Amino acid sequence: MEDKSDVKLLSSWASPFCMRVILALEYKGIKYEIMEGDKLNQNEFLQQCNPAVNKAPVLIHNGKAIPESLIILEYIDETWPSHNGLDLLPKDPYARALARFWGDFIDKKILSIVGGIVKTKGKDQEKAKVELVEEFIRLDNTLATISLGQAFFSGDHMGFIDIVVAPYMPWLRAVEQMVNLKLPDSSKCPHMNHWMDKMYDHPCVRKALEQPDKLLDYAKSLRKRNFGSV
Structure with missing residues (x-):
């Protein structure tokens, strides 16, 4: 049966939180419409959809708004079982709890550090x-x-933690260029480098993530705004 759900995403293109929601929607094969924040009366619209935080992303499903990216990922997983039978979160309650823990822990650590550099x-x-x-x-x-x-x-397929971490990949590459930093290569970090290669090979990832060069320009504009120079 065709899914006739009306799915919109209030998004901000450079946000890793918005990118991960797009990746989850792509991975699940869900039809959606992106409503880019800078093309709307963002403050008023966000205030209506997400009055508690007033930030994107906000998923709007059949007129009902769901804020916060990690909550949205779980909502997507529960509402739309994957076409290929692979869910974002495992069925086992303990395994689900661990996936939530690692997703949240890694998310906070990377965000804090990348934000600190920028x-x-x-x-x-x-x-x-x-x-x-x-x-x-x-x-x-x-x-x-x-x-x-x-x-x-x-494990053997993309899941919750992978989708949480993936949008940081282009941001890490942008940061490398901005501050003349080189992250450890495959000789020192073989698992992460192999993981990034596998992720970038996935068509959903290529469609959902922004290019590092575009994010680099955005990061430079933020620094110029804050410090007057890059």
Whole structure:
């Protein structure tokens, strides 16, 4: 039976939180319409849809608004079983709890560090650069542990954690260029580098994620706004 749901996403193109929702919708094969925030009366519309936080993303399903990206991912998973039988979250309650924990933990760590690099300078930025390398190594160890030797965080297929982390890939590449930083290669972090290659090979990922060069320009504009120069 054809799904006649009306699905809209209030989005902001550079946001990793919005990109992950787009990736989940693509992965599930759900038809949707993007409503880009900068093309709307964003403050008024967001205030109506997400009065608690007033930020994108907001998924609007049949007129009902669901805010916050991690909540949206779970909503998508529960509302639309995957066409190929692969859900974002595992069925086992314990495994689901662990996936939620790792998704939330990794999300907060990467966001804090990347934000620190983009929004600071001098010693604070140098400290954030060191933390980013350390976190990349930690991600490699985490992936090796929880994937049980498979290619993805979720095992043998893309799942909740992978979709949470994926939108940071182009941001990491943009940050590398912006601050002249090189993340550990496959000789030091084989699992993460292989994971990124596998993710970028997926057509849903290529469609959902922005290009690093575009994000680099955006990051430079943020720095110029904050500091007067890159």
